[in-house]
Amino acid sequence: MINGKMWLVVKPTVGIPLFLAGVVVASLSVHTALLLNTAYFPAFLRGAAPARTSDVGPAPGVAMSKVMLEQR
């Protein structure tokens, strides 16, 4: 395939950092979305015991974050 020829057009000193930055942005946005929209991720970061699947109520969404902020 010709994909390798992209480095004849895009300087690696520009393309590689851009590529990695894209991966960072994607990863941060997914983890942020999980943090805001699940109960188990904030609980994990608080060091809570892993919730059994039966315990877990509906994902509270942003409301959960407000609760966390108030508890601080």
Added chain:
Amino acid sequence: MPSDPDKVFPTGLTAGQAEELHGYMIGGTRSFFMISALAHILAYILTPWLK
């Protein structure tokens, strides 16, 4: 006319170097994929995700 293998392109690379570099990019991406797949398996097992 077969392209000159030693021609240096504007980015400072020859065609062979570009292919070599791209090989490393693909290898790195595969490693990232395997680590990510493992993380998703662990997330599926250890969290209520998708249950």
